Amino acid sequence: EPEVTQTPSHQVTQMGQEVILRCVPISNHLYFYWYRQILGQKVEFLVSFYNNEISEKSEIFDDQFSVERPDGSNFTLKIRSTKLEDSAMYFCASRGLAGDRSYEQYFGPGTRLTVT
């Protein structure tokens, strides 16, 4: 069964450093998402992406964040200058075919980002 993959599984970085989190969505999916989950809290939407453009972003997704689909398979989340409060589990998700609003989103296993 196809699945969303994410690398690395755990990233430790120092405050102020740039990090790139990588995701490979399911191959025929068209809509892509990033969510995050701060330890012990709920899963929060960050950004959605379709047709090489951001569709929607939350107030969390400020100028320090960016997303990119550099080739036909990868979908990346970049945090330009990490802050302590960026420490969280980051989930990538993808959704299927155009024209069907009802498709569920499939989530990757997550990248745990620890900012020290």
Place this chain on the structure above:
Amino acid sequence: AQSVAQPEDQVNVAEGNPLTVKCTYSVSGNPYLFWYVQYPNRGLQFLLKYITGDNLVKGSYGFEAEFNKSQTSFHLKKPSALVSDSALYFCAVRDRFEFLDTGTASKLTFGTGTRLQVTL
């Protein structure tokens, strides 16, 4: 704005007994509703969804959920719990309306999660 409430932080049930994990939602239009499960150190796995039609929907691993429009609820149920069902369960909602040409308004809003503990 859309929101989800999961009023119980934890639900404890004995193996073999029925289980219910509660969820209520708020959305401006008509909802699409989802349940996801998260096992330790794993991502979110899709369990089931309500889109339209029969209010009782069946999903993976013997789980089902009942959509109740008047009570704006979508409780997760299973007739007979297993120890292996112990995990964190998230309810999620999104509005049916979406700009399909951009994907705008397709985000999921999650509840805070309910930890299900099934014991022998």
